[in-house]
Amino acid sequence: MLTVLGIAESDEPVYRCFLDRGRVTVAGVAASLGTPEDEVLASAARLRELGLLHDTGDGRLQAANPQAALLPLLARWRFETETTLASARTEIDRIAERYREGRLRSDPRNLVEVLSDRELILERVEQLSNSATSHMWALDRPPYVGRPDGGLHSNEEEFDITAAWLRQGIDVRSIYCPQSMERPGRFATLLRLAELGERSRMLPHLPFKLHIIDKRVALVPLSGPVYDDLLVIHPSGMLDALMELYEAYWARAEPISAAAPAPDDTFGPDDLLLLKMLKAGLKDQAIARQLRGVRCVRSQGAGRSL
Numbered sequence: 001m002l003t004v005l006g007i008a009e010s011d012e013p014v015y016r017c018f019l020d021r022g023r024v025t026v027a028g029v030a031a032s033l034g035t036p037e038d039e040v041l042a043s044a045a046r047l048r049e050l051g052l053l054h055d056t057g058d059g060r061l062q063a064a065n066p067q068a069a070l071l072p073l074l075a076r077w078r079f080e081t082e083t084t085l086a087s088a089r090t091e092i093d094r095i096a097e098r099y100r101e102g103r104l105r106s107d108p109r110n111l112v113e114v115l116s117d118r119e120l121i122l123e124r125v126e127q128l129s130n131s132a133t134s135h136m137w138a139l140d141r142p143p144y145v146g147r148p149d150g151g152l153h154s155n156e157e158e159f160d161i162t163a164a165w166l167r168q169g170i171d172v173r174s175i176y177c178p179q180s181m182e183r184p185g186r187f188a189t190l191l192r193l194a195e196l197g198e199r200s201r202m203l204p205h206l207p208f209k210l211h212i213i214d215k216r217v218a219l220v221p222l223s224g225p226v227y228d229d230l231l232v233i234h235p236s237g238m239l240d241a242l243m244e245l246y247e248a249y250w251a252r253a254e255p256i257s258a259a260a261p262a263p264d265d266t267f268g269p270d271d272l273l274l275l276k277m278l279k280a281g282l283k284d285q286a287i288a289r290q291l292r293g294v295r296c297v298r299s300q301g302a303g304r305s306l
Contacts, residue, residue, distance in 0.1 A: 002015070002070075005070060005073040005074060005077055006050060006073060006076075006077070007047070007050065007052070007073075008043075008046065010039075010043065011043040011046055011047055013033060013035075014029060014033065014035075014040055014043040014044065014047065015043075015047050015052055015053075015063070017029045017032055017033055018044075018047070018053060018061060018062065018063040019063045019066070022062060022063075023056050023058075023060045023061070023062045024060055024061065024062075025059055025060050025061070026040050026041050026044055026061065029044075044061055048061070050069070050073065051064060051069050051072075052064055052069045052070075089130075090130065090131060093127050093130060093131040094131055096127075097128075097131060097216075097217075100234075111233070111234050111235075111236045111238070112231055112232070112233050112234070112236075112238065113231070113232035113233075113234075114222075114229070114230075114231060114232075115229065115230045115231075115232065116228065116229045116230075118227070118228060121145065121227060121228075121229075121230045122145060124230070124232065125145050125219065125230075128213050128217060128219065128232075129213070131213075131214075132165065132168075132170055132213050132214055133168070133170065133214055134169075134170060134171065134214050134215070135170065135171045135173075135212065135213065135214050135215050136165055136170050136171070136172045136173075136211070136212075136213060137171075137172075137173045137174070137210075137211070137212040137246055138173070138174040138175065138210065138211050138212075139175050139206050139208065139209055139210040139211075139246065139249065140174050140175065140176045140177070140180045140206075140209070141176075141177050141179045141180055141206045141208075141209050142179055142180075142182070142209070143209070143221060143227045144227065145227040152183075155183075155185050155186060155188075155189040156189075158186075158189060158193075159189055159192060159193060162193050162196075162198055163193070163196055166193075166196050166197045166198060171199075172193075172197070172198045172199065173198075173199045173200075173250065174190075174198060174199070174200045174201075175200075175201050175202070175203055175206065175246075175249055175250060175253050176190070176200060176201070176202050176203075176206075176256065177202065177203050177204065177205055177206040178204065178205075179206075187256075190256060191256075194256070199255075200255070200256050201250060201253030201254055201255050201256060202253055202254050202255075202256045203249060203252060203253045203254075206249075208220065208221075209221050210242060210246065212239075212242065212243060212246060215239075215243060216234070216235055216239075217232060217233065217234055217235075217239070218231075218232075218233040218238075218239050218242045218243075219231070219232060219233075220233065220242075
């Protein structure tokens, strides 16, 4: 029963004997169990290493409080299990993607998937986003896929999602446009992400929305103000062309995290934010909306989703 906590099956009877007998010598436990003393000694050493036994100082050992000793082992087991399951799920997604790519290569007509069911789009976007390991590049503009409940991610949710990618060492590059800033407080969120390592730039206009994941798949919404259809483009000449196009846009775009002109001591945080938005090319109405978002809702406005 206790093997899941890292206690060897052969050590469990020894541990239970110490629980039952209180302060006792190794020889006493060996006699009680009818087990060779050297085997009990080895078990006791392992149990002490796990924090389940402690030396009373008179040649005897005593079991530690089981709740204090076993609950941390249970927590560690749960964490390791959840981590293993999450890694297995990610690996399954990668294997499924390799299988899908193999089928696509065998039939060039399938190099582009066309998805038109919203639930399928949500599932596919989540699966591809979770499988990212190296690159997440974006041309960011509406429409946004949002959450399964139909709402958009908040600024804090955007921050958490992107920060998780950055912690994994993923190269996050995003090119924004004024339409990306229609939601209050988002510009300040992007500046926070830039401090963590997101590379972000701004163009006056983006003709379409694009995500490139690990340089192996691209997501392109087809048309319209909502996320009702999606192209999933697999390794092909079309994907190569989209990556080259992205690099061309990147070269033209202006960094939005560049330092603002040096202010004097009278400038406050909102003044510095205003200068950075002006440098990024935002217009008066968009700037007013962003400042209003920072002052009033901070990180509660709508933010990024793919």
